[in-house]
Every structure is written in structure tokens, then in C-alpha cells.
Amino acid sequence: MSFDGSVVGRWSEPRRFDVTPPGVAGYADAVGGPSPVYAVVPAMELVFAVAGTAAPAELRARVVHGQQDIFFHRRLPVGETVTVRAAVLGLHGKRSGTVATIGVRTYDADGALLNEQYVTEFYRGIPTDLRLGTPSPALPADAPDGPPLRTGTAPLPLDLPRRYADASGDRNPIHLDEEFARAAGLPGVIVHGLASLAVASHTVLADGAEPARLSCRFTRPIAPGDTLTTRVWADGAGHRFESVDRAGAVVLGAGLAELTRPVI
Numbered sequence: 001m002s003f004d005g006s007v008v009g010r011w012s013e014p015r016r017f018d019v020t021p022p023g024v025a026g027y028a029d030a031v032g033g034p035s036p037v038y039a040v041v042p043a044m045e046l047v048f049a050v051a052g053t054a055a056p057a058e059l060r061a062r063v064v065h066g067q068q069d070i071f072f073h074r075r076l077p078v079g080e081t082v083t084v085r086a087a088v089l090g091l092h093g094k095r096s097g098t099v100a101t102i103g104v105r106t107y108d109a110d111g112a113l114l115n116e117q118y119v120t121e122f123y124r125g126i127p128t129d130l131r132l133g134t135p136s137p138a139l140p141a142d143a144p145d146g147p148p149l150r151t152g153t154a155p156l157p158l159d160l161p162r163r164y165a166d167a168s169g170d171r172n173p174i175h176l177d178e179e180f181a182r183a184a185g186l187p188g189v190i191v192h193g194l195a196s197l198a199v200a201s202h203t204v205l206a207d208g209a210e211p212a213r214l215s216c217r218f219t220r221p222i223a224p225g226d227t228l229t230t231r232v233w234a235d236g237a238g239h240r241f242e243s244v245d246r247a248g249a250v251v252l253g254a255g256l257a258e259l260t261r262p263v264i
Contacts (some may be wrong), residue, residue, distance in 0.1 A: 001099065003091055007053045011087040014107075017042035017108050020074050023167075031198035031237040032154060036211050039070055039115050040194055041086045043104045045168040050086040051102055059123055060185055063153045064174070065193040066099065067120035069137055069215035072260070074114045076106070082114060089118070092136050093128030101136045124185065139215055139254035144233035144240040152203030153229040156191055158208040164195040186221060193218035196252055198227055200243045204229040204257050211241075213258035216241070222251045225237055 015137055019042065027041060028034045052060065076082060077160070083106070090101040104117035118136040157163075161175040173180040181189045197216055205211060222228065222245050230243040241255035 003059070003100075003128065003130060004054050005091055005130060005132045007050075008088050008091060010053075011085050012046060012050055014083045014085050015046050016081050016083055017143055018081050019078050021078055024076075024078055027167040027198075029194055030160070030163040033202050034074060035198040035201045036070070036205070036214060037194055037198035037201055039076060039106065040068070040117065041146050041168050042076070042082050042106055042205065043086060043117065046084050046086045047104060050088055051100060051121060052090045054091060054100055055123065059126060062097075062126055063121050064124060064221075065119070065218050066122035067118075067136055067139065067215070067217045068194060068197060068215070069118040069120075069139070070211075071116040071213050072114075072211055074108070074112065074115075076114060077108055080109060082109075088133070090133030091128075091130040092132070092135055093130040096124070096127045097126050098123045098130060099135065100135065137215075139217055140240060140256060141254070144173075144231075144235070144242070148202065149234050149239070150206060151229060151231050152206065153227055154199050154202070154228050156196070156199070156222065156224055158224045159256065160190055160191055160195060164192045168192070168194065170194070185207045187221060190221035191224055191226075192251040193252075196212050196222060196243065198243065199228055200230040200252055200255070204232050204239055204241045204255065206232075209257075209259040211257050212260040213238075213256065216243075216255040219246070219250050219253040242243075 027038045089103040092099045100121040102119040108139045233240045239257040243252035
């Protein structure tokens with residue numbers, strides 16, 4: 001089993017996706033309200049397909065979502081068709097495993113760029129000496145200082161993984177199959193990292209601000225039935241944030257929201 005470095009930098013053919021009102025509403029229903037994280041949905045199947053060109057199925061069984069970084073240029077046009085392309089941008093090994101960076105570009109019908117995304121996957125326990133391509137953009141390394149601007153806590157329902165899989169198209173069995181999740185070295189099924197980010201976004205953007213960038217690191221799995229508490233700090237014209245589980249362990253770290261409309 002080995003990674004195929006020859007695919008790094010090779011962009012996929014365009015793939016079309018219909019942004020339908022029922023699809024947008026179904027996503028909002030799964031995560032407790034509208035969220036800009038819906039921007040990941042048009043690219044979901046393509047990301048998995050592109051990732052599979054770099055890593056065979058045996059390696060994919062060890063992958064977890066490490067980081068997500070979304071740069072927003074325009075809102076997705078509901079009721080219209082968008083076009084998505086993706087590529088493996090980098091493969092970087094370290095002692096504990098290998099990091100794959102996947103880039104995504106989403107365009108409207110006229111070819112205008114709607115968003116750019118950087119998906120970081122981590123292949124646990126598969127160390128390599130690969131140093132190919134470019135990694136994801138850097139996220140803040142230091143923890144936020146001082147008391148938070150606001151805090152919000154949300155329950156993560158037991159059926160959230162199934163509902164999120166239906167709404168997003170992400171059917172990775174570590175979120176749906178207890179036996180598979182345990183075989184992959186997890187304590188059981190875990191909540192999708194992007195579901196946690198979407199839930200956290202309700203607190204992060206509670207002031208009604210529009211994100212120009214929304215990103216975080218998925219630092220620890222969280223189980224369905226747990227609670228997610230998100231703490232938000234003012235950071236210039238934007239926000240920093242982190243989310244913890246019921247025990248206080250950080251689940252979403254290095255959270256960053258850069259805003260297009262200043263908070264008044």
C-alpha cells in the first residue's frame with residue numbers, strides 16, 4: 001500500500017451540482033439552522049473521488065478529517081447549477097501519519113469563483129517521508145486570550161451522523177457503522193467534523209456577520225449524544241473560536257472567521 005504522488009496538482013474535470021432549495025433546507029435542518037458550511041456539499045463526492053486517486057481503499061480506511069478552510073467570494077446561488085473542480089494539492093508525511101491536502105474551487109454558471117476550499121485529511125498511523133506539493137494555509141497556532149465575546153452550547157443528537165450523511169452526501173462509515181469505526185481505531189461512530197463546524201457556526205456568526213473565511217482544525221473526535229460548547233473571541237475585524245465537548249476537551253481548535261461585513 002502506498003500513496004500515488006503523481007496525481008498531486010492534477011485538477012479534476014468540472015463536475016456540475018444543482019443547489020436546490022430542498023437540499024439547502026435539508027442541510028439546515030440537520031445542523032440546527034442555516035450555515036455557510038453548506039458550501040462543502042457541492043464538492044463532497046468529488047473530494048472523495050479525488051482523494052481516492054492518491055490513496056487506495058486500504059489507506060482510506062485510516063483517514064480522518066484534519067482541517068477545513070473555506071474562502072467565500074460569493075454566496076452559492078440557490079436554485080442554480082454550480083461547477084466544482086478539485087485536486088490533491090499536497091502529500092506530506094510525518095511520524096504519526098501522512099497529511100493530504102485537497103483543493104476545491106466552486107464556480108457559478110458564468111464561471112465566477114464562488115469559493116475556494118482546502119480540505120486536510122490525516123492518514124493515522126501511516127508515516128511516510130513524502131514532501132510533495134503545498135499544504136493547507138496556516139491557521140492560528142496560539143490559543144485566544146482573555147474572556148470570550150460569547151459562548152454557546154448545543155446538543156449533538158444521537159442521529160446527527162445519519163442526518164448529516166443524508167444532507168451532505170458524506171457517508172464515510174466511521175460516522176455510521178460502529179464496527180467499522182472501532183476497527184479503524186475509534187471508540188465508536190463519531191460526528192462528522194463538518195457537522196460540528198456547522199453547529200459551531202451558529203455561535204461564531206451569531207451577530208449576523210458574513211464570513212469571508214471560515215476555518216478550523218478538527219482536534220479530537222466527538223460522539224453523538226455529547227454537547228458542543230463554542231467560545232468566540234473578537235479578533236480585529238473577525239473572530240477566533242474553539243469548541244469543546246462535555247468533558248472540556250477541545251474538539252474544534254484554531255478556529256478563525258474573517259468577516260466581509262464588520263460587526264457593529
